[in-house]
Amino acid sequence: MAKILCSVATRGRYFTTLPLVLNAIINQTRLPDKLIIFDDNDDPQDMRKEMLYTYFFQILDIKGIQWEWLFADKKGQHHIHQRANSMGFEWVWRVDDDAIPEPSVLERLFSYTALNIGAIGGSILTPPIPRISASTGRITDIDIENNIQWGEIRAQKEVEHLHCSFLYRAGVHDYNLGLSRVAHREETLFTYGLFRKGYKLLVVPNANTWHFRNHEGGIRSETKEELYHHDEQIFRNVLKFKDKTVVVLNGGLGDHIVFSKILPEIKNPELFTCYPEVVPGKSIAEAQHLFGDIDQWNVYKKMDLWKWKDSLENAYRKLYL
């Protein structure tokens, strides 16, 4: 049976919506194998002293759900999600600290998992529920339609990005850690990245999560306009290059030479390199400016992640083809 981690990133909601979220997770018809609460509060507290939480922790023990309460480093929720993403679980169910899933949500989402599936989401509903059946869920329509998950989903549908809370295949795509601490568009970029890797993203019916939009607290409680602008610019640049295979070679001369052998196999490449005399391209600084985090193209980091035993040449193939 696949191992599922449920991750909840929280800030400023100890006594508002977080207890509702934890209660909903505890009462799922399909329980996660582990629950981790990533506490990103400015003034974190030891919640074992709070009666409500004491009961939650005991119930988790009784139900056999491993759990941890980890203190996050206040760099933004994308860093938290990346920690969850790289913890060795097969699937991660990410639940926002103001999103309360109905009891069968995890069971429903998990029932759609398959080898070609990257992520599955249900409806994320805030009353009054808008009628948005015409939404396509395509990335190119993101500016002209409401998010498909904001309405009641009546049938399974393939989409290109997901929002808020969903179940995803862990360890195959990284969160963009180049985003600012507000992590604007982080889940859109992440799920679209899964889609670009060839995995299907699904929205499915009868998996409703109630989103208690709460202006107080929240992992994104940050108002600096320039941070949103910075993240939006990265998102727009990713869209701008969506029909290209972006290649960032931030490595040595030898790496460039090895890579040059597979370059003819890459469709429509957009190249950023250190040795343009070997592989002509724009500068690495430009890649950083455009996409924020360029570690997603770090072949050494990937080989480490993949526990790679094959050749460097084939590692480049896996990364880019």
Add this chain to the structure above:
Amino acid sequence: MIIISPYAKKLISGKQNPKNYPFWRELIALIDEPIIQIGIEGEEQLVPDFRKNLPLAELMLLLKECRTWVSCDSFFQHLAWSEGKPGIVLWSVSDPLIFGHPENINLLKSRNNLAKNQFLWWEFVPHDAETFVFPTIVLEKLACG
């Protein structure tokens, strides 16, 4: 003529790169044909003909002219592979199955010496002369080539 490329990229710490072959002088003393050393300014000169900071185009020309080449695990083995010129690579802690090319003669003393993590900086791996093959073994392979 044989090309030798003795040194891998310098480490930031100034320590010796664990991929640098420690027995070049002994090996060179055994070789009875002209040798051209290639490398960059600041590296130790081992033979009279040391060509520093050559552009890639000139290195490619040299590769065409040489009988074969001997290198540590550096960019040069990749360049020669790319140019279709097989040679000898002297390995120690990096894994030839990952970073090498089967077209070359890859001389690794023992896989037990390989660094546990192949994908971190070499800064943290100590140089150990015991991890390299002896010059006599290199010479045998040179004679075969």
